[in-house]
Amino acid sequence: MSDTPDRRSADANMQWGGRFTAGPSAVMQEINASIGFDRKLWRQDISGSLAHAAMLAKKGIIPAADEAAIGSGLAGIAAEIAAGRFAFDVALEDIHMNIEARLTERIGEAGKRLHTGRSRNDQVATDFRLWVRDAIDGLDAQVAGLMRALAGRAAEHAADPMPGFTHLQTAQPVTFGHHLLAYVEMLARDRGRLADCRRRLNESPLGSAALAGTSFPIDRDMTAAALGFDRPTANSLDGVSDRDFALEFLAAAAISAMHLSRLAEEVVIWCSAPFGFIRLSDAFTTGSSIMPQKRNPDAAELVRAKTGRVNGALVGLLTVMKGLPLAYAKDMQEDKEQVFDAADAWALCLAASTGMVRDMTADTARMRAFAGSGFATATDLADWLVRVLQLPFRTAHHVTGRLVARAEAKGVELSGLTLAEMQAEEGRITEDVFSVLTVDASVASRISYGGTAPANVAQQAARWLGALA
Ligand code: ARG
Numbered sequence: 001m002s003d004t005p006d007r008r009s010a011d012a013n014m015q016w017g018g019r020f021t022a023g024p025s026a027v028m029q030e031i032n033a034s035i036g037f038d039r040k041l042w043r044q045d046i047s048g049s050l051a052h053a054a055m056l057a058k059k060g061i062i063p064a065a066d067e068a069a070i071g072s073g074l075a076g077i078a079a080e081i082a083a084g085r086f087a088f089d090v091a092l093e094d095i096h097m098n099i100e101a102r103l104t105e106r107i108g109e110a111g112k113r114l115h116t117g118r119s120r121n122d123q124v125a126t127d128f129r130l131w132v133r134d135a136i137d138g139l140d141a142q143v144a145g146l147m148r149a150l151a152g153r154a155a156e157h158a159a160d161p162m163p164g165f166t167h168l169q170t171a172q173p174v175t176f177g178h179h180l181l182a183y184v185e186m187l188a189r190d191r192g193r194l195a196d197c198r199r200r201l202n203e204s205p206l207g208s209a210a211l212a213g214t215s216f217p218i219d220r221d222m223t224a225a226a227l228g229f230d231r232p233t234a235n236s237l238d239g240v241s242d243r244d245f246a247l248e249f250l251a252a253a254a255i256s257a258m259h260l261s262r263l264a265e266e267v268v269i270w271c272s273a274p275f276g277f278i279r280l281s282d283a284f285t286t287g288s289s290i291m292p293q294k295r296n297p298d299a300a301e302l303v304r305a306k307t308g309r310v311n312g313a314l315v316g317l318l319t320v321m322k323g324l325p326l327a328y329a330k331d332m333q334e335d336k337e338q339v340f341d342a343a344d345a346w347a348l349c350l351a352a353s354t355g356m357v358r359d360m361t362a363d364t365a366r367m368r369a370f371a372g373s374g375f376a377t378a379t380d381l382a383d384w385l386v387r388v389l390q391l392p393f394r395t396a397h398h399v400t401g402r403l404v405a406r407a408e409a410k411g412v413e414l415s416g417l418t419l420a421e422m423q424a425e426e427g428r429i430t431e432d433v434f435s436v437l438t439v440d441a442s443v444a445s446r447i448s449y450g451g452t453a454p455a456n457v458a459q460q461a462a463r464w465l466g467a468l469a
C-alpha cells in the first residue's frame with residue numbers, strides 16, 4: 001500500500017467528523033482499523049449496548065421509545081451479522097462504530113442517542129472482558145474434559161508399571177496411571193488459575209466513559225448486573241486502561257500450554273520405536289511421503305510447538321502495556337489479536353491432547369519390561385538394608401552401589417545376582433531381599449500419601465473421576 005496521503009475529501013468519519021474535513025490516508029486507515037479482528041466482539045458489543053440503553057432509559061436519560069427502537073434495531077443487526085449479511089466497513093474502524101452506524105441507518109435519531117454517557121474506551125474494555133469471560137468458561141470445560149480423559153486412562157492403568165524417570169534416566173518404577181494423574185494435578189491448577197482470573201476480571205468498566213466518568217446520572221450497578229458482572233470498577237481511569245484480565249488469561253494460557261507441551265513431549269517419546277510404550281492410531285498420526293514405515297505423532301508435536309505462540313502472546317501484550325501512561329491509548333487495540341490467537345491455540349491443543357489421551361493404547365508388557373531394567377529397584381534394595389538390617393541409609397546406599405556395580409559387571413539386573421554375591425558385599429543379606437527387587441513389589445510398596453502404589457492410584461483416579469463427573 002502506498003504511503004502517499006490519499007485523502008478522501010469531504011469524507012470525514014461520520015462518528016466524529018465534526019472537526020474533520022477530510023478522511024484518513026489509506027495507510028492511516030490500514031494501521032488504525034481493527035474491524036478485521038474485533039468483529040469477533042460483536043455479540044458482546046450488542047449485549048453491552050442493550051444493557052447501556054436499558055439503563056439510560058430507566059434513568060430518564062433517553063426516552064423509553066428510543067430504548068425500544070435501539071433494542072429492536074440491535075436485534076436486527078445481530079441477525080444480520082449471524083447470517084453473514086452485515087457489511088463491515090473498514091472506514092468505520094472497529095466493531096463499535098460499525099454497529100452504531102448501522103443502528104442509526106436502521107432506526108434514525110434514536111440510534112444517535114445510544115452513545116450518551118459512554119465512550120468506545122469503556123465500551124471496548126467491557127466487550128473484551130465479556131469475551132475473555134466466555135473464553136474462560138469454554139476453556140475451563142475443555143480442561144476438565146482432558147482431566148476426565150486422563151483420569152479414566154489412569155484408572156485403567158492404575159497397576160501397570162512403567163519406568164519412572166528423573167533426568168530422563170531410569171529412576172524407580174511407577175505406574176502408568178500415576179504418571180497420567182500427575183497431569184491431572186497440573187490441569188487442576190490451570191483451572192484454578194482460570195477461576196481466579198475470572199473472579200478478578202468480573203467487574204464492569206462500563207460507565208467509566210472516556211476516562212473521567214460522566215456527568216449523566218447513570219447507574220453503573222444496573223449495567224454491571226445486567227452483564228453478569230459482580231460490581232462496577234471503582235476508578236474510571238483504571239476501568240478504561242486496565243488489561244490485567246487479558247494478561248492473567250494469557251499467563252494462565254501460557255502455563256497450561258506448557259503443561260500440554262510436556263505431555264505432548266512424553267507422547268512423542270513414548271511412541272518412538274526405541275520406547276514403544278504407547279501407540280497412536282491412524283486418527284492421530286501421519287505417514288511419511290518417503291519412509292513407508294513411519295507413523296509420526298504430528299498432533300503431539302504441534303501441541304508442543306503451539307506453546308510458542310501462546311508464550312508470544314503473553315510477552316507481546318506485556319510489552320504493549322508496559323510503557324503506557326494512563327488512561328486509554330490506541331496501543332491497547334493490539335490486545336485483542338494476541339488473546340484471540342492464544343485462546344484458539346489453547347483450545348485446539350486441549351482438543352488434540354484429549355483426543356490423543358483417549359486414542360493411545362499402552363503396550364503394558366513393554367512398559368513393565370523396561371520398568372525393571374536399569375537397576376530401577378536399587379532404592380528398594382537400599383530401603384531393605386535399612387529396614388531389615390538397620391543400616392543407616394547412607395551406608396545402605398553405598399552397599400547397594402557396590403551391588404549395582406557387581407551386577408553391571410556381570411551383565412545382569414540386581415535380581416540376577418546370587419545370594420552369595422550379595423553376601424560378599426554385606427554378609428547379613430538373606431534370601432528375603434529378592435522379594436523387594438521385583439517391579440510389582442517396588443510399586444506396591446510406595447504407599448506413602450501421593451505415592452505410586454496401585455491402591456493409591458486407583459483411589460486418586462476414582463476421586464478425580466468423581467469430582468469431575
Ligand atoms: N478499536 C478500539 C480498541 O480496540 C476501540 C477504542 C477506541 N478508542 C479511541 N479513543 N480511539 O481499542
